[in-house]
Amino acid sequence: MDAEEDRPTGHRLPLFKRIVTPGIGNPCFAGLAQASPTIVNLAEQQSKLIARHLTGEYELPDVAEMAATIARDEAKHLGQYYSAPRHTIQLDFARYVRELHREIEAGRKRAAAVR
Template identity: 40%
Template sequence: DVVVYCTGYKVSFPFFDEDLISAPDNDLPLFRRVFHPDVPNVFFLALLQPLGATMPLAEAQGQWIADYLRGEYHLPPPGELREDMRRERGAMFKRYVRSKRHTMQIDFDDYLHQLGRERRAGAVRARRAGYRLPVPAQAERGAVAA
């Protein structure tokens, strides 16, 4: 008989330049576990450790990313975004043991509630900005179709 213990998980992104995106000690700070604060066109879906099911959270994250790409959601200003991330991390480390094991821990219900609240706030920001796309279409960047 063989028993395989799968008790560890090392977060790594070998396809990214380490200076761009890396997770030392399994820690990759993200806004609501999706948006990297310095790389606004790379998204992380289901890179979280919930108390509850992952798939409904991944679906909600996917809808949020789609809102963003359609220009129907805008991120908070950088200072607010980073302050929110700092508060969230502080709350996480108060609730869970500060360790490599708990760098992505979230509570299912709290996360969905906070995500819904942020999506609504971002929709207001998007409306005020005229629903500007976060990544301009090729045609808008002066590219000519072949």
């Protein structure tokens, strides 16, 4: 990703799994999405990846993979909503949590391979 691609535009913030800026890794963000049931549930689920990342139990994918995942995730999550600024951070909570748990497991395997 170049610097221009990293910048938020059109009410979009390109974060891997809505948590991490590709190529930076820290800081991590939680709760920057609109989901039902509540933001607390979303942040709790995101904290599982953040905690593992901070303790070294989770390894982020490379920048190119993160960028590709961001594009896929946006298409998947935003495709069911009409195109409007208020829907740029919308997501299907249940689908997001399933994907997040799969990513946590993949990151655990990446971390184990690095050790």
